[in-house]
Amino acid sequence: MDWEKVKRIFIYLLIWLNIGLFAANHFNGHDYKITNERESAIYKVLEKNGVGLYTEIIKEAPPMRELAISVNALEIDDFREIFFKGENPKITLEFDKTILASNTKSLIVQDNSITYLNPNGNGKIENFGKETAMAAAEDFLELLNIDGRSSLKLESAIPDNGAYVFEYMESFRGYKIFSSLKKITVSENGVTMASASYYTAQEFTGEKREIYSCDEILLTFLEEIRKSSPHDSVYIEKIELGYDFKNAKDIDDGSRLRLVPCYRIFVAGSPDAYTINAYTNELKEE
Structure with missing residues (x-):
């Protein structure tokens, strides 16, 4: 046709x-x-x-x-303090990214985005369900909001193989910024994965x-x-x-x-x- x-x-x-x-x-x-x-x-x-x-x-x-929009500069030391407090993660530099890894979790920093991986979770959740998973995601979101200026709103909550994937998006003067997304996966063992991009809307x-x-x-x-x-x-x-x-x-x-x-x-x-x-x-x- x-x-x-x-x-x-x-x-x-x-x-x-x-x-x-x-x-x-x-x-x-x-x-x-x-x-x-x-x-x-x-x-x-x-x-x-x-x-x-x-x-x-x-x-x-x-x-x-x-x-x-402006691209937010990411400081490796800030993320090490937030996600590996009390630990001494191994730091690996690759072509366009930095990888921090301990025995249980890792963090990939690439340009102005990060990916957090913790297969075993960051702490078991009692009475696991959508509401308790969302509460855990909201707590973790505070860690991702490193500059404290983001105006994030819950975009979706999707069941995924016994876990929940929560997506949060920023907006500017009533319009969503599709490229400024933070995603958090929560299982009964806590947060197992998260990703975030960091931009600041200007005008x-x-x-x-x-x-x-x-x-x-x-x-x-x-x-x-x-x-x-x-x-x-x-x-x-x-x-x-x-x-x-x-x-x-x-x-x-x-x-x-x-x-x-x-x-x-x-x-x-x-x-x-x-x-x-x-x-x-x-x-x-x-």
Whole structure:
């Protein structure tokens, strides 16, 4: 199927469908809102192609600026004091990372991110369950929040082979920063693994640019999902708009990096999201 042709036809239909409402929407300052007709149309297109939409779409897509963030410098001594207090871990320097390791646990520091591994856990949890596991994760989160400035909120709590994986994300002025994530795995033996990246949001920068609307983004998602799973039923559980890197090889702008608006789409049965650049309507390169 020629997906580009399908997308063009769909957009043309939406334009004609809404042409009578354009003037009124423009007068009321609602140019960047998805109309009920467009919302209904995208539901129908997805349904006909085996994709169920079990969440609200994002109905507004106003122009957005880029977000400037700084990379936090990580001090090895700080982490040694936090995670290996009273121990004398072996320190190994590799090409782009530093590894601290004791007999029971290890910590990998790479660029501005860390990975903590403790297979036996950091302490058995009485009456283990979601609530007690979350309490242990919150305590450990305080250790990860080394500068004390992060505004982290719980993003998800996922059962995983008898353990729970808790994900925490930062936000800036109401927008989530998808690239600033902290993840903690807790079993009945305590925290067994954690990872964290360290950035500081600075300010919105550059001119406001128009972004693609959610229905247009969903057409790109539909094209991608049908390439990888042409015959499977797919169920969209969550859609969100925030900030992320353009791709894995973004250019450093002096001491700062720039994030762009992105949509994330989550489907049932997978913890990973489809991340689509809101400026270009292209799937993010990993």
